[in-house]
Amino acid sequence: MEMKVSTRTEQILTVLKILAWVAFFGFAVSAVLFLSSYISGFWNSINIFDIKEDPNLLQLRQENSGLYTILMAFSFIMALLKAIVWWMVAKIIDKIKIDNPFSIEVVHQLEYISYSLFTIWVLSVTGGGFIAWLGEKAGTLNDSWNKGPFLFMAGLVFVISQIFKRGVEIQSENDLTV
Numbered sequence: 399m400e401m402k403v404s405t406r407t408e409q410i411l412t413v414l415k416i417l418a419w420v421a422f423f424g425f426a427v428s429a430v431l432f433l434s435s436y437i438s439g440f441w442n443s444i445n446i447f448d449i450k451e452d453p454n455l456l457q458l459r460q461e462n463s464g465l466y467t468i469l470m471a472f473s474f475i476m477a478l479l480k481a482i483v484w485w486m487v488a489k490i491i492d493k494i495k496i497d498n499p500f501s502i503e504v505v506h507q508l509e510y511i512s513y514s515l516f517t518i519w520v521l522s523v524t525g526g527g528f529i530a531w532l533g534e535k536a537g538t539l540n541d542s543w544n545k546g547p548f549l550f551m552a553g554l555v556f557v558i559s560q561i562f563k564r565g566v567e568i569q570s571e572n573d574l575t576v
Contacts, residue, residue, distance in 0.1 A: 405496065418487040430480055432470060483514050505559055510561060518548045
């Protein structure tokens with residue numbers, strides 16, 4: 399029976415894959431909590447998740463259910479998109495082969511991740527603006543949406559995808575010359 403010896407890079411990729419799955423499940427649970435909190439709000443006058451997150455959400459839900467619905471939809475979509483990004487990261491780690499890391503599949507996945515991060519940034523800016531506008535009407539709301547890092551990450555991942563794309567081109571040129 400032969401044991402496969404894994405390199406340090408393979409070990410790091412394995413740890414990163416585990417962390418990506420943990421982040422995916424964390425954001426997926428967060429999305430489910432937002433959705434269940436919103437749905438259960440129709441039957442319960444007090445929702446523990448809302449109060450823990452921001453006490454003003456309870457007041458907003460009581461005063462204007464339409465604006466509350468929009469805010470909860472933003473929160474749900476943001477958590478869902480973050481979960482999707484981490485799911486794509488876990489999948490891309492599966493696709494990376496140590497002996498041949500540059501593939502067009504990896505390039506496409508990296509581009510999709512960068513577009514998803516850019517979408518999250520756009521929604522963060524939109525949601526932050528909505529919360530600021532809503533804060534004037536309903537009192538202070540918790541604007542805990544970090545907007546800047548998503549644009550930075552989207553740009554960084556897009557640059558990495560272009561580097562991988564060039565790696566695919568060089569790799570295919572080398573395969574043709576051999």
